[in-house]
Amino acid sequence: MSSEAAYQEIHKRSGTFSQPLAVWVVAFACVISFMGIGLVDPILPAIAKKMDATPSQVSLLFTSYNLVTGVAMLITGFVSSRLGTKWTLITGVFLIIIFSALAGNSDTINAIVWLRGGWGLGNSLFLATALSAIVGLSTSGTAQAIIFYEAALGLGIAVGPLLGGELGSISWRGPFFGVSVLMGVAFLFLLFIMPNVAKPKTPSKLSAPFKALSYPGLLTLGVVAFLYNFGFFTLMAYSPYVMELNEHGLGYVFFGWGLLLAITSVFVAPKLQQRFGSVPSIITVLSTFALILIIMGSGAHTPAVIIVCVVISGMFLGINNTLITTAVMESAPVERSVASAAYSFVRFMGGAISPWLAGKLAEWFNPSVPFLFGGVMVLAGVLFIAVRRKHLADIDSAITHH
Structure with a gap:
C-alpha cells in the first residue's frame, strides 16, 4: 500500500468515529435502545417457568414489540417532520421508559405482551429518527455514518444480554427495570445535549413510505430483510430454550454473538462491499x-451445537446488517428517513411473525423444525435478491458517491 493510499485509509477510518457531539449523543441512546432488544433474551426461559407459559406464548414479547414497531414506522416520518428530530427522539425514549417499567411491574404474560407493544411504539419513533439523524448530522458521509450507527447497534446488542443475564439472575423483572433506568439516562442526554435540528420545509405525508416501496430497489431489500428476519428472530427468540443454560450462561452466549456482530459490522462489511459489491456480499453472507x-436444526438436541452456532452467526449477521442498511439509504430517491421507515415496516413484519411461529413449530413438530424453517426462509431471501439484482445494479456507485 502506498503512503497516499495508507493516509486515505487512516483518514476514512478516523472519519467513522470523528463525529459531532450530537451524533455521539444519538449513538449513545441507540446503544441503550438496542440493549433493550437483547436484554430480555436471557430471561425468556425464566419468564416461561415463572408464569407457566409455553415458548410460543413468551415469544409474543417479540411479536408484539416487532408488530407495533413495524406498523408505527409508517407514521414516524409524518410525526418527526412536525415534531422535529430532537423531540421525536425524546418522545420515543420517554415511551420506552414508561412501558418497560410497567412491564417489569406486571404479573401476567398477557400484560407484558401488551406493554411490550407500547415499548415498540417508542422504539419505532426512536429508531427510524435516530438512523436518519446520525446520517444527517454526520460529517463523514452516508456510508461512514451508517457504520457508526451499526457500531452502536452491535455494542448495544452485545452488552444487552450480558446485563440481562446479571439482572435476570436476581429477578426476571430486573432487565425491564434496567432498560427503564438506562433509557432515563439517554433521555437526559438528548434533552440537554442534543441540539435542535431544523424541521424539513415540507412535512412528510402519511403516504410517503408506501410510495417509497414503489421503487423496486427498496422493495427488494425490504422483502429480503422480511425473509431473513425469520432466521434472525428464530435465533433470538427460540434458541434460548434449547441451550439448557441459566440466565448467566445465556447472557454470555449472546454477548459473544453480539460482540462478533459489532466487530464485523464495522470492520468487515465495508471491505466486502468495496471489494465484491453489495449484492454478491449479501448473497454469500445470507447463504x-x-x-x-x-x-x-440437525443438532437441535445437542446444546453445544446450538451455542457454537449462535455465537458464530453473529459474524454474518453483523456484515449483513451493515450491507443492507447502507444499500437501503441509497436505493430510492426519497428522504433517508422515509426510506428507513418503509424498509423497516416490511422488515419488522417478518420479526413479528417468526418468534411466535418458531415456538409453535416446535410444539407442533419437534425442536429442529424452527431452525430448518428459518434456514429455508433465509434461502428464499437469497433467491429473491439474486433474481431481482438488476434493481440494485447502481447501488455501489451511489454508496461510493456519498
Whole structure:
C-alpha cells in the first residue's frame, strides 16, 4: 500500500468515529435502545417457568414489540417532520421508559405482551429518527455514518444480554427495570445535549413510505430483510430454550454473538462491499447464515451445537446488517428517513411473525423444525435478491458517491 493510499485509509477510518457531539449523543441512546432488544433474551426461559407459559406464548414479547414497531414506522416520518428530530427522539425514549417499567411491574404474560407493544411504539419513533439523524448530522458521509450507527447497534446488542443475564439472575423483572433506568439516562442526554435540528420545509405525508416501496430497489431489500428476519428472530427468540443454560450462561452466549456482530459490522462489511459489491456480499453472507440455521436444526438436541452456532452467526449477521442498511439509504430517491421507515415496516413484519411461529413449530413438530424453517426462509431471501439484482445494479456507485 502506498503512503497516499495508507493516509486515505487512516483518514476514512478516523472519519467513522470523528463525529459531532450530537451524533455521539444519538449513538449513545441507540446503544441503550438496542440493549433493550437483547436484554430480555436471557430471561425468556425464566419468564416461561415463572408464569407457566409455553415458548410460543413468551415469544409474543417479540411479536408484539416487532408488530407495533413495524406498523408505527409508517407514521414516524409524518410525526418527526412536525415534531422535529430532537423531540421525536425524546418522545420515543420517554415511551420506552414508561412501558418497560410497567412491564417489569406486571404479573401476567398477557400484560407484558401488551406493554411490550407500547415499548415498540417508542422504539419505532426512536429508531427510524435516530438512523436518519446520525446520517444527517454526520460529517463523514452516508456510508461512514451508517457504520457508526451499526457500531452502536452491535455494542448495544452485545452488552444487552450480558446485563440481562446479571439482572435476570436476581429477578426476571430486573432487565425491564434496567432498560427503564438506562433509557432515563439517554433521555437526559438528548434533552440537554442534543441540539435542535431544523424541521424539513415540507412535512412528510402519511403516504410517503408506501410510495417509497414503489421503487423496486427498496422493495427488494425490504422483502429480503422480511425473509431473513425469520432466521434472525428464530435465533433470538427460540434458541434460548434449547441451550439448557441459566440466565448467566445465556447472557454470555449472546454477548459473544453480539460482540462478533459489532466487530464485523464495522470492520468487515465495508471491505466486502468495496471489494465484491453489495449484492454478491449479501448473497454469500445470507447463504452462510442459512447453512448455520440448518446445522442448528440437525443438532437441535445437542446444546453445544446450538451455542457454537449462535455465537458464530453473529459474524454474518453483523456484515449483513451493515450491507443492507447502507444499500437501503441509497436505493430510492426519497428522504433517508422515509426510506428507513418503509424498509423497516416490511422488515419488522417478518420479526413479528417468526418468534411466535418458531415456538409453535416446535410444539407442533419437534425442536429442529424452527431452525430448518428459518434456514429455508433465509434461502428464499437469497433467491429473491439474486433474481431481482438488476434493481440494485447502481447501488455501489451511489454508496461510493456519498
